[in-house]
Amino acid sequence: MKSDPSWDLYRTFLAVVEEGSLSGAARRLDLTQPTVARHIDALESAVGYDLFLRSQRGLIATEAALELKPYAETLASTSAALLRAASGYARTTDGGSVKGTVRITASEVVGAEHLPPILARLRQRHPQLVIELVLSNEVSDLLRRDADIAVRMVEPAQDALIARRLSGIGLGLFAHRDYLDRRGVPASMTDLAGHDLIGFDRETPALRGILRRFPVLNRAAFALRADSDLAQIAAIRAGFGIGGCQIPVARRHPDLVHVLAREFELELGMWIVMHEDLKTSPRCRAVFNALVEGMDATMDKSAAQTTGSGTSTCDSRSATIAPM
Known part of the structure; x- marks a missing residue:
């Protein structure tokens, strides 16, 4: 490394890798194309080698660029998580302790069919709370802080996670x-x-x-x-x-x-999962508990209906994080 590059350069680098062109990255970042080009030139100068091959079809990431991409993605996730954590300490008009942004990831069906009424009630209780909802059937990496809380259909295998199992x-x-x-x-x-x-x-x-x-x-x-x-x-x-x-x-x-x-x-299966470092966060604790209680109530209602039709269900093993 010839110098210590600015974090902004890595953000631009990641956008160019994912978009495949300077113009696409510029639109995504709301920058001018010459600014994006200067960022890439500066990063290549700092690392001492080319990161992209220029072609008529755009920019092609080199092997070195692809090796750097996961680290840039981690920086982006960490930056977003930092902003969410900082938002929990912003001044509010009502003086409430539950405020800021929480990012939730869930499967398509859970996120579209089960979570909206739970989140609506949560917002009514905590009007200073902002929710980011990501619908994906892929399992997000909570250790990398892609999200704060996940509603998963598979049992988490990673350490350093708080997980509450609900009824199936x-x-x-x-x-x-x-x-x-x-x-x-x-x-x-x-x-x-x-x-x-x-x-x-x-x-x-x-x-x-x-x-x-x-x-x-x-x-x-x-x-x-x-x-x-x-x-x-x-x-x-x-x-x-x-x-x-x-x-x-x-x-x-x-x-x-x-x-x-x-x-x-x-x-x-159904699990509500959160990184253990977030258990002291009022905003994350409130969302975690609301998801556990709301999804558990949904599953209990479904179990009552299903039992009446002769289909068996498993017992709930849910719990919440106690106030701290």
Whole structure:
């Protein structure tokens, strides 16, 4: 290293790597293209080698640039986490202790179908609280501070995390009444071969586990393929065909019919997870507890409905972080 580069240079560097051009990075950062070019020149001068190959199609990251990218991503995550932490100490008009920004990551279905009413009640209790909600089926790295709190469908394996397990959430096969009126109700899993099935496009490790149990639900059998769970649910509601849906979500739509309930039974785990360093933060503690209590109530309500239909559920193991 010829000098110690400014953090701004790494931010610009990351934007250029991800956008693939100076113009794209400039739009993303709200900078001029010459400014972005100067930042890249300054960083290359500081490290002593080229980070990009210039071509007519834009900038191509070199092997050295790709090796630096994860570190730049960590800087960006740390910077964002620092700002969120600082926001918790900003002056407020009501003098409340719960204030600032909290970033939550959750799966598409959980974030769109379960969290909105919980977050609405939370905001009413703490009007100085700001929520950043990231919907993704990928597991965010809380140790790298990609988010403050995660609602996960897989058990966390990392140390230094606080995790509260909730009741499991059932997953079933559903179809709209109109579709079943047209095509009939399948009597067995093998009957699904004669139906329009809705499912995934790209196979994941979790999906491979389901395929081992239910091989009929393979990609080749799907009439509609989408990696978005929300798109799949929308197609089920529209009467396209039969697809998987969380049981409490389907219960909210009386026109959706649960098919093959005994033949297809799956239970998804549910964990609320936070980095242990954030347990002393009033804003994070309030959000963590609200998510645990809200999701637990949602699961309990679903369990009561499901038990009435003869499907078993697991017991809740939830807990909250005590006030400090």
